Amino acid sequence: MYEEFWRESGDAAELVIPGWQTMSYFSDVTNVCWFLEPELDQQVRRLHRTVGNAAVDGYHVIVGTGSTQLFMAALYALSPDAAGDPSASSRQRPTTRSGNQSCLLGRQCFCCDLQSYPAVTDFLRSGLFRWAGDASSFEGDNYIELVCSPNNPDGAIREAVLASEPGAGGKTVHDFAYYWPQYTPITEKADHDIMLFTVSKSTGHAGTRIGWALVKDREVAKKMTKFVELNTIGVSKDSQLRAAKVLGAVSDGYEAKVVGAPRLFDFGRRKMVERWSMLRAAAAASGVFSLPEETSGFCNFTKETAATNPAFAWLRCDGEDVDDCASFLRSHKILTRSGAHFGADPRYVRVSMLDRDDAFDIFVRRLSSLH
Amino acid sequence: MYEEFWRESGDAAELVIPGWQTMSYFSDVTNVCWFLEPELDQQVRRLHRTVGNAAVDGYHVIVGTGSTQLFMAALYALSPDAAGDPSASSRQRPTTRSGNQSCLLGRQCFCCDLQSYPAVTDFLRSGLFRWAGDASSFEGDNYIELVCSPNNPDGAIREAVLASEPGAGGKTVHDFAYYWPQYTPITEKADHDIMLFTVSKSTGHAGTRIGWALVKDREVAKKMTKFVELNTIGVSKDSQLRAAKVLGAVSDGYEAKVVGAPRLFDFGRRKMVERWSMLRAAAAASGVFSLPEETSGFCNFTKETAATNPAFAWLRCDGEDVDDCASFLRSHKILTRSGAHFGADPRYVRVSMLDRDDAFDIFVRRLSSLH
Numbered sequence: 001m002y003e004e005f006w007r008e009s010g011d012a013a014e015l016v017i018p019g020w021q022t023m024s025y026f027s028d029v030t031n032v033c034w035f036l037e038p039e040l041d042q043q044v045r046r047l048h049r050t051v052g053n054a055a056v057d058g059y060h061v062i063v064g065t066g067s068t069q070l071f072m073a074a075l076y077a078l079s080p081d082a083a084g085d086p087s088a089s090s091r092q093r094p095t096t097r098s099g100n101q102s103c104l105l106g107r108q109c110f111c112c113d114l115q116s117y118p119a120v121t122d123f124l125r126s127g128l129f130r131w132a133g134d135a136s137s138f139e140g141d142n143y144i145e146l147v148c149s150p151n152n153p154d155g156a157i158r159e160a161v162l163a164s165e166p167g168a169g170g171k172t173v174h175d176f177a178y179y180w181p182q183y184t185p186i187t188e189k190a191d192h193d194i195m196l197f198t199v200s201k202s203t204g205h206a207g208t209r210i211g212w213a214l215v216k217d218r219e220v221a222k223k224m225t226k227f228v229e230l231n232t233i234g235v236s237k238d239s240q241l242r243a244a245k246v247l248g249a250v251s252d253g254y255e256a257k258v259v260g261a262p263r264l265f266d267f268g269r270r271k272m273v274e275r276w277s278m279l280r281a282a283a284a285a286s287g288v289f290s291l292p293e294e295t296s297g298f299c300n301f302t303k304e305t306a307a308t309n310p311a312f313a314w315l316r317c318d319g320e321d322v323d324d325c326a327s328f329l330r331s332h333k334i335l336t337r338s339g340a341h342f343g344a345d346p347r348y349v350r351v352s353m354l355d356r357d358d359a360f361d362i363f364v365r366r367l368s369s370l371h
Numbered sequence: 372m373y374e375e376f377w378r379e380s381g382d383a384a385e386l387v388i389p390g391w392q393t394m395s396y397f398s399d400v401t402n403v404c405w406f407l408e409p410e411l412d413q414q415v416r417r418l419h420r421t422v423g424n425a426a427v428d429g430y431h432v433i434v435g436t437g438s439t440q441l442f443m444a445a446l447y448a449l450s451p452d453a454a455g456d457p458s459a460s461s462r463q464r465p466t467t468r469s470g471n472q473s474c475l476l477g478r479q480c481f482c483c484d485l486q487s488y489p490a491v492t493d494f495l496r497s498g499l500f501r502w503a504g505d506a507s508s509f510e511g512d513n514y515i516e517l518v519c520s521p522n523n524p525d526g527a528i529r530e531a532v533l534a535s536e537p538g539a540g541g542k543t544v545h546d547f548a549y550y551w552p553q554y555t556p557i558t559e560k561a562d563h564d565i566m567l568f569t570v571s572k573s574t575g576h577a578g579t580r581i582g583w584a585l586v587k588d589r590e591v592a593k594k595m596t597k598f599v600e601l602n603t604i605g606v607s608k609d610s611q612l613r614a615a616k617v618l619g620a621v622s623d624g625y626e627a628k629v630v631g632a633p634r635l636f637d638f639g640r641r642k643m644v645e646r647w648s649m650l651r652a653a654a655a656a657s658g659v660f661s662l663p664e665e666t667s668g669f670c671n672f673t674k675e676t677a678a679t680n681p682a683f684a685w686l687r688c689d690g691e692d693v694d695d696c697a698s699f700l701r702s703h704k705i706l707t708r709s710g711a712h713f714g715a716d717p718r719y720v721r722v723s724m725l726d727r728d729d730a731f732d733i734f735v736r737r738l739s740s741l742h
Contacts, residue, residue: 002394003394006394009390010390011390012390013389014387014388015386015387017385017388018382019377019381019382019383019616019617019620022576022579023576023579024577066603068601069603205393207398207605209436209603209606209607231443233439236436236579236580236607237580238578238579238607245390249390
């Protein structure tokens with residue numbers, strides 16, 4: 001969807017890298033995140049200040065190869081064992097092994113609902129953490145709760161469901177991939193302990209694989225940096241420079257002194273409003289699909305009331321003879337992701353709202369013809 | 372060291388990326404490695420054909436965020452549990468937990484000597500694999516041996532030390548980061564099951580974080596791809612295009628029809644010969660340091676006999692009062708990495724031979740003044 005915008009923006013976000021540039025592993029050895037390009041650090045802070053969706057003062061910026069890597073880095077940093085020396089933790093292992101079975105080996109548990117994160121959490125069978133399912137049915141103190149808001153896949157605004165006493169073992173990670181004005185009104189300047197963002201969802205540059213975390217605590221920031229160091233020895237400099245260029249072009253659009261720069265969030269919101277209206281009309285025309293109700297709020301960025309326009313549609317097949325919505329749609333040449341992947345009823349599917357125009361048009365046309 | 376070469380090569384390796392390019396997660400959905408840019412695939416194969424250091428026909432190219440990620444991907448792919456469904460393996464866990472303690476939970480073991488890989492292997496405490504120390508003292512069938520040749524840190528040419536019966540559990544991964552003509556004569560076209568390479572060591576572009584694996588078996592290639600998908604959802608497209616451009620410029624230098632293109636391996640070899648000769652002279656002048664003996668062989672690429680010029684010097688302090696060479700050198704303002712990090716005697720240190728000219732000159736001058 002965003003390709004059209006960037007094609008129209010000319011060379012505002014064009015990047016030129018000479019053969020001899022950014023050859024070193026290091027970007028700024030004085031920074032906690034030593035592989036973060038200073039230009040990206042600046043542009044991340046500038047954009048958050050422009051949009052007002054997250055606090056940046058007093059935060060460390062940690063860059064990752066997409067926000068997936070930072071999600072893992074956060075789990076690593078918040079797991080108590082990761083900090084200490086390995087021999088200490090292997091000494092603990094035997095005594096905790098017989099402990100509470102809802103929390104593997106007595107270690108930090110990770111809780112969240114309706115996410116596609118379990119595979120990422122569990123694929124290495126880490127002894128540090130494991131996926132523990134839906135947070136709302138979790139009991140215990142030793143957990144990491146992932147709060148995804150607006151939520152993937154249903155677009156709902158969420159807050160942590162596990163209230164932890166200060167000083168207890170509970171910790172939260174906020175995935176704010178979709179907390180941008182094209183998807184949702186910016187109702188507050190978020191200031192949680194760990195907040196994750198990505199260019200993939202904010203500007204559309206998924207192939208660049210750049211995410212960033214805003215991290216309040218210096219020790220947590222150091223451990224997350226250590227994870228990325230061990231996992232991939234830092235993050236591509238070329239991609240960081242690209243992301244800095246792209247984020248800079250977005251901020252330019254909302255800077256009074258830059259005249260005529262294209263405005264990404266205006267474009268995105270216009271597109272999303274148009275697409276959601278097409279989709280709702282198609283679902284109504286078919287009579288056999290339903291969608292989450294539209295919600296709205298006052299957006300501090302645009303200074304007007306705006307509807308939520310999620311990047312995914314959480315579509316329900318209401319037809320009585322349809323148990324598996326994804327299969328039903330597949331038989332009509334519509335590819336979606338079954339609700340079952342998100343721990344939900346297979347009568348739900350997740351549909352991307354960010355495809356190219358022609359693909360989205362075909363999808364809507366096919367959907368409206370079903371009944 | 373390579374920055375000088377790329378500065379002199381003008382715009383041969385300059386990359387221009389318009390704002391709208393490479394936005395998708397996908398590169399080629401028909402390829403096993405669906406996030407590999409076709410241009411990088413081509414340039415990797417072209418360069419290996421030019422140099423003759425590795426077979427590419429019949430191999431899959433898997434791209435990674437540096438070769439570190441591919442090393443982990445290989446461990447994942449070669450661990451028997453990673454393939455099957457997770458429930459099957461957790462059923463096995465209780466019975467294997469009390470098994471052979473030299474191989475954690477009865478799972479695949481990983482063996483290698485004198486490497487800095489243990490931290491990377493163990494940092495997530497994976498239940499799939501663990502670091503098992505020096506391969507030459509390992510007994511058992513269920514292992515993955517890492518063969519690093521030329522070896523880091525001592526530059527020696529190595530072959531697998533664990534001979535496994537065909538069909539048994541033993542597997543090997545060849546790390547060929549330094550198997551390029553500037554460091555060592557190219558004595559054979561390697562054709563092992565999994566071979567790892569990286570632009571960091573071949574062209575000097577460490578900050579680009581691009582490595583690649585040549586993988587013979589399609590199933591292993593698929594599992595390695597799956598690892599990178601779960602770990603970082605693919606690899607930066609921008610970096611891949613950069614690497615393709617750089618590797619293409621290197622091949623151009625040795626193509627008869629491209630006149631006057633700069634020749635990286637000639638530059639690299641000239642530099643390395645010069646630096647090794649300076650270092651040997653300095654060590655001799657001081658009288659208290661020794662270095663591995665120079666070895667040589669016939670290089671099929673240059674068609675002449677050439678010496679090995681490792682990217683690291685494996686320096687020994689011979690002074691009788693020096694137990695810890697790294698501390699001794701640090702007190703004389705020379706920063707090195709202690710042999711202890713590689714499981715070796717702390718009288719050894721590893722010194723990088725690839726720093727910028729001015730830094731290398733200072734190092735050699737300081738070293739020759741010690742006695």
